[in-house]
Amino acid sequence: MQHGPAVRRRKLGAELRALRTLAGLTSGQAARLVGWHQSKVSRIETGRSGVKPADVRLLLDAYDVRDPELHELLVLLAGSDDDGRQGWWHAYRRLLPSTYSDFISLESQAGVMRTLENSVVPGLLQTREYARAVTRAAVGAAPDGGTDALVEELVKVRLARQDVLRSNKPLRLSAVLDEAVLRRTVGGPEVMARQLERLREAAHLPHVRLQVLPFGAGAHIGVTGSFVIFSFPNRSDLDVVVLDHLTSSLYLEQKEALRSYEEAFDSLQGQALSPEDTLDFIAGAADGA
Known part of the structure; x- marks a missing residue:
C-alpha cells in the first residue's frame, strides 16, 4: 500500500x-x-x-x-x-476522493497559497450557503448523483478547511478572481450578496490579498484554467501546482512548470485591480453596478 x-x-x-x-x-x-x-x-x-x-x-x-x-x-x-x-480530514476518508484529501493535507501545511479562480469563489473564502450551492451542483454532476446528506458532509469539510486562515500561523492567501466569479449568481441573490460581503471581510485580513481581474482586462494567461500554487516555509523544493478537473486533480512539481505558473500568477496580479480598487469593485458588484 x-x-x-x-x-x-x-x-x-x-x-x-x-x-x-x-x-x-x-x-x-x-x-x-x-x-x-x-x-x-x-x-x-x-x-x-x-x-x-x-x-x-x-x-x-x-x-x-x-x-x-x-x-x-x-x-x-x-x-x-x-x-x-x-489530520482532521481522516475522519472523512470514506467520503473524500484521495486527490481531495491530498489537496487538504498540502493546504493545511503550506505557508502560502496563490490561486487563480475563473468560475467560483475559492473554497477558503466561501460562506456556508454558497459552499452548499456549489457542492450540490458538483455532486449532481457526478455519474452516481448525490444526496442531501452527502452535500452537507462535504460542506462541513469545506468549512473546516477554512481554519487554516484562523490559526496562530495562518496561511497567507493571494487570490486573483476573474470578474465572472462575482457576476455568477450562485445560490440566488441573497446567498450571493452574503458571499460578496464575506469577500470584503476577508480582503481586510492582513494575511489575505484579494484582487479582481475585470472583464475589461481582456484575454489573459489564466483563461486556460484555474490553478493553485502551494509554497512551504523555507522549502521551495516542496512547492507544487494543483490543477483541478471534473473527476481528478493534476499535481505539477517540476521546477520548469512551477516557474511558469509563478510567472503567470505574477502577470495576472499585474493585470488585476489593486486590493484597494478590488474592495470598491466588489462593493459595486454587490450593489448591482
Missing part, C-alpha cells in the same frame, strides 16, 4: 535523500542505523515506495534533524500513521 500521492512521494524521497547526504551517510549506512535493508531506503528516496510517518521519524532521527517545522512537514507529506495520528 502506498501512502500519499506520487508527487508527495517523490518530494519526500528527494528531501530525505538530501538530508541523508547532509548527514554524511550512504544509503547502506542509513539502512543499518534504522534496521532496514538498503533497498527500502533506495525505494523511498526515489519515490517508488510509500513510507509511513513512523518510518520518516526514524530516518529524521538517524539523520539528526532537529528542526521541528521540518519534522512536521515531512511527516505530513508521508500521510497517515497506523497508530491513529492523522
Whole structure:
C-alpha cells in the first residue's frame, strides 16, 4: 500500500535523500542505523515506495534533524500513521476522493497559497450557503448523483478547511478572481450578496490579498484554467501546482512548470485591480453596478 500521492512521494524521497547526504551517510549506512535493508531506503528516496510517518521519524532521527517545522512537514507529506495520528480530514476518508484529501493535507501545511479562480469563489473564502450551492451542483454532476446528506458532509469539510486562515500561523492567501466569479449568481441573490460581503471581510485580513481581474482586462494567461500554487516555509523544493478537473486533480512539481505558473500568477496580479480598487469593485458588484 502506498501512502500519499506520487508527487508527495517523490518530494519526500528527494528531501530525505538530501538530508541523508547532509548527514554524511550512504544509503547502506542509513539502512543499518534504522534496521532496514538498503533497498527500502533506495525505494523511498526515489519515490517508488510509500513510507509511513513512523518510518520518516526514524530516518529524521538517524539523520539528526532537529528542526521541528521540518519534522512536521515531512511527516505530513508521508500521510497517515497506523497508530491513529492523522489530520482532521481522516475522519472523512470514506467520503473524500484521495486527490481531495491530498489537496487538504498540502493546504493545511503550506505557508502560502496563490490561486487563480475563473468560475467560483475559492473554497477558503466561501460562506456556508454558497459552499452548499456549489457542492450540490458538483455532486449532481457526478455519474452516481448525490444526496442531501452527502452535500452537507462535504460542506462541513469545506468549512473546516477554512481554519487554516484562523490559526496562530495562518496561511497567507493571494487570490486573483476573474470578474465572472462575482457576476455568477450562485445560490440566488441573497446567498450571493452574503458571499460578496464575506469577500470584503476577508480582503481586510492582513494575511489575505484579494484582487479582481475585470472583464475589461481582456484575454489573459489564466483563461486556460484555474490553478493553485502551494509554497512551504523555507522549502521551495516542496512547492507544487494543483490543477483541478471534473473527476481528478493534476499535481505539477517540476521546477520548469512551477516557474511558469509563478510567472503567470505574477502577470495576472499585474493585470488585476489593486486590493484597494478590488474592495470598491466588489462593493459595486454587490450593489448591482
